[in-house]
Amino acid sequence: MASQILRMFVHMIRARRILLIGNPKGYSIPAIAKELPGNGKIFFCAEVPYLGVNSQEEFDYFSDGKKISMRVGPVADTLKALHAEDEHFDIVFIDADQRNAVQYYSFVMDNHLLSMDAVICVENTLMKGQVYLENVSDENVLAVRKLNSVINSDPRVEQVILPVQSGLSLIRRSPVPLDTVVESKTEVVKDDVFWGCNQQRILERLRLDGRVAYVTGGGQGIGRAFAHALGEAGAKVAVVDLVLAKAEMVACELSLKGIKSLALAADVSKPEDVQRMVDAIVARWGTVHIACNNAGINLNSASEETTLEEWDKTFNVNLRGLFLCCQAAGRIMLNQGYGKIINTASMASLIVPHPQKQLAYNASKAGVVKLTQTLGTEWIDRGVKVNCISPCEPAFQCTFGPILRTVDPTIVTVS
Structure with missing residues (x-):
C-alpha cells in the first residue's frame, strides 16, 4: 500500500529527488524508483539494510537501480551528510514509529532539506487510533504522539492525515501570507519579485x-x-x-x-x-x-x-x-x-x-x-x-x- 501511495505522489508532484527515512518494510524501493525520471534519485537511509540488500551494487542490478542511493548507518549522521552535500528533496518519507522520528523531522525542516513545493509523508501517525487513547504506555505510540504534537505546533507547515492503514500524514510548508513583512537590513522586501507577478510563480x-x-x-x-x-x-x-x-x-x-x-x-x-x-x-x-x-x-x-x-x-x-x-x-x-x-x-x-x-x-x-x-x-x-x-x-x-x-x-x- 505504501509503495502505491508513494508512486502516486511521485507522479502527481513530478518528484525528482526522494528521501526515505526508516525501516523500509512494506514498500518497494525499486518500484518507486521506476516512477522517477532518468535523472531522479532516491536516497534511502536506515539503520539496517533493505530486505537483504547489503550493498549499493546489489541495487544496481535492478533496471532502475542507478536511481537508488543506499545509506546504511545512523540516520542522524546520514542526514548531516546529505545536508553537507547540499541535497534537497521533493518528497521526504518518515516512519513515525521510530524513536528518533521527531529529531529526523526537525532536522529536515530546520536545515532546509525540502525543495520549494516539497511534501513530507509520515507513516503510522494514527497507530490504529491508539495515539488518541489515554493511559497508553507503549513507547512507539508515545513516540508517534510526540511527533504529531510537534508537527501540529509547527507554524511553518500545514498537514492533513489520511486514514490509510495506520495513518498517513501529508505535510507541506504553509503558504506565505500576503501581509507577511519580510525585512532586510535596509528595506522591506514586498514586491512582484518576491510574490510573483499577479501572485503567480514563474x-x-x-x-x-x-x-x-x-x-x-x-x-x-x-x-x-x-x-x-x-x-x-x-x-x-x-x-x-x-x-x-x-x-x-x-x-x-x-x-x-x-x-x-x-x-x-x-x-x-x-x-x-x-x-x-x-x-x-x-x-x-x-x-x-x-x-x-x-x-x-x-x-x-x-x-x-x-x-x-x-x-x-x-x-x-x-x-x-x-x-x-x-x-x-x-x-x-x-x-x-x-x-x-x-x-x-x-x-x-x-x-x-x-x-x-x-x-x-x-x-x-x-x-x-x-x-x-x-x-x-x-x-x-x-x-x-x-x-x-x-x-x-x-x-x-x-x-x-x-x-x-x-x-x-x-x-x-x-x-
Missing part, C-alpha cells in the same frame, strides 16, 4: 492552459516536438501536416498524454488549404492563440544547377506558405487583441553552411527572418507578438561547430 506564468495552438509541419521533427511541448504546457494543439497520417500519428501520441488535439492535412503553399486549416481550428475550439509556422522543405542542389521549379517550390513552402499562415492566423489574433506567432527559420539564414548546397533554402529562410521582423514591428502594438527561431540543422553542426558557438542559435525579434 512556472505557473508559463502555463498555456486554455490556449489554442497549431503547428504546421507537425508530423515529424521539430514540429512534433513543438506539438508535445505546447500540449504538455496545457494548450490544445492542432497538428498540421501535408500528410494526414503523420498528423494523426502525433495527435494520437498527444491523446495518450491526455492532451486535446486535432489532426489536419494542409499544403501551406495553397491559400485555400491555409484558410481551411484555420477555419477548422476555429470551428473546433473557437479561436487561435498560438501559431507555430514550422513547415518547410529543402531540395539540396548546387546553385548553378538549381532549377526555377526547385526555387519556386522551396519559396512556396518556406516563405509564401509561412506568410499565408501568419496572415490567416494574424487576422484572428489582431481582432482579439492577443496572439503569439513563432516562425521556424534556420541557422542557414545567418551563415552559409558548407559543403551543403542549398541556395534556395538559405535564401528562403533569410526571408523568414525579415518577414518576422516586419510583422513583429507592425503588430506588436496591437497585441500580437511575432518571433522566429533559427535551429541548427544536424547536417552542418560538425562542420560549423566553432562558428555556431559564437552565433546565437535563435533570433527573437520582437517580444
Whole structure:
C-alpha cells in the first residue's frame, strides 16, 4: 500500500529527488524508483539494510537501480551528510514509529532539506487510533504522539492525515501570507519579485492552459516536438501536416498524454488549404492563440544547377506558405487583441553552411527572418507578438561547430 501511495505522489508532484527515512518494510524501493525520471534519485537511509540488500551494487542490478542511493548507518549522521552535500528533496518519507522520528523531522525542516513545493509523508501517525487513547504506555505510540504534537505546533507547515492503514500524514510548508513583512537590513522586501507577478510563480506564468495552438509541419521533427511541448504546457494543439497520417500519428501520441488535439492535412503553399486549416481550428475550439509556422522543405542542389521549379517550390513552402499562415492566423489574433506567432527559420539564414548546397533554402529562410521582423514591428502594438527561431540543422553542426558557438542559435525579434 505504501509503495502505491508513494508512486502516486511521485507522479502527481513530478518528484525528482526522494528521501526515505526508516525501516523500509512494506514498500518497494525499486518500484518507486521506476516512477522517477532518468535523472531522479532516491536516497534511502536506515539503520539496517533493505530486505537483504547489503550493498549499493546489489541495487544496481535492478533496471532502475542507478536511481537508488543506499545509506546504511545512523540516520542522524546520514542526514548531516546529505545536508553537507547540499541535497534537497521533493518528497521526504518518515516512519513515525521510530524513536528518533521527531529529531529526523526537525532536522529536515530546520536545515532546509525540502525543495520549494516539497511534501513530507509520515507513516503510522494514527497507530490504529491508539495515539488518541489515554493511559497508553507503549513507547512507539508515545513516540508517534510526540511527533504529531510537534508537527501540529509547527507554524511553518500545514498537514492533513489520511486514514490509510495506520495513518498517513501529508505535510507541506504553509503558504506565505500576503501581509507577511519580510525585512532586510535596509528595506522591506514586498514586491512582484518576491510574490510573483499577479501572485503567480514563474512556472505557473508559463502555463498555456486554455490556449489554442497549431503547428504546421507537425508530423515529424521539430514540429512534433513543438506539438508535445505546447500540449504538455496545457494548450490544445492542432497538428498540421501535408500528410494526414503523420498528423494523426502525433495527435494520437498527444491523446495518450491526455492532451486535446486535432489532426489536419494542409499544403501551406495553397491559400485555400491555409484558410481551411484555420477555419477548422476555429470551428473546433473557437479561436487561435498560438501559431507555430514550422513547415518547410529543402531540395539540396548546387546553385548553378538549381532549377526555377526547385526555387519556386522551396519559396512556396518556406516563405509564401509561412506568410499565408501568419496572415490567416494574424487576422484572428489582431481582432482579439492577443496572439503569439513563432516562425521556424534556420541557422542557414545567418551563415552559409558548407559543403551543403542549398541556395534556395538559405535564401528562403533569410526571408523568414525579415518577414518576422516586419510583422513583429507592425503588430506588436496591437497585441500580437511575432518571433522566429533559427535551429541548427544536424547536417552542418560538425562542420560549423566553432562558428555556431559564437552565433546565437535563435533570433527573437520582437517580444
